[in-house]
Amino acid sequence: MSIPAPFRRVLEAGDPAWTEGLNPELVVVYGDKRRKYLECYTMQAIEEVDEKIESLPRGSVERRMLQRLFNGQSHPTSVDETGRLVLPAKLRQKIGLTGEAFFIGAGDTFQIWEPETYETEEQAATDEWLDELPDDVDPLIYLDRQPGE
Template sequence: MTRRFRGESHHKVDAKGRVSIPASFRRVLEAGDPEWTDGLNPNLVIVYGDHRRHYLECYTMEAIEEVDAQIAALPRGSMERKMLQRLFHGQSFPTNVDETGRLVLPAKLRQKIGLEGEAFFIAAGDTFQIWKPETYEEEELAKTEEWLDELPEDFDPLIYLDKARGEG
């Protein structure tokens, strides 16, 4: 089983767009890069997507190869395949972690999400996301809190796992 990203953290972004990646995230990137060995820097792909996406999604090499295989399985010439190729191949940035455990985010990506002095990292299973902290709080955190507020006090979200297995 592939290692998963877990946790969240805030990190400073310098004027050149360099930002440290949480150490635990670096271990997952290493495990998810078939070409990585000690002494090398792990590769990853940052998908920035269209105008509606207000964050950067970082994929391990194994995770993006899984997405690529699913796209390639779609009928050649289909609108779905064309659009997914544009979103995941065209609107992405292959990169690697530098020797000091940092990502260098190009100005284009920082401008797209309004990233300046600080970045918020949050795990999303086989990917992790980089947000401008204020945007995350306004958009995603608010959605989660609203969803939870609609549920009974004694609600246990683990019930959804039973539904995923066809139980309950």
């Protein structure tokens, strides 16, 4: 599948080993059974996740489970010369991807969805959240709030 150019720029910027002419590397996390999407991490982003996992107490259930979710259920790869990403059949099957994909950027990560799944599940959840807001509330107000407010 072809990675949108803006997402490729983020992957390049987030790969310390990348230089002009090389293919940026990334890690595709397919995660637990509840995930209906693939999450693509820049190399810097996945290193941050790994550092946080390593900071957890050795032998803790949380550390072990997060290692399994991020290290054991991921696929290191790179974007090819044509800007495409080749996903193994296992990953395509996990999200039911048979044709075009839907991409959502989130800073130094992006998600890959089967378009109909996104539309029926994630968009419905967003619509539900918006419907709960008073009509005169613009969701942009949440950008200025501190976590927990």
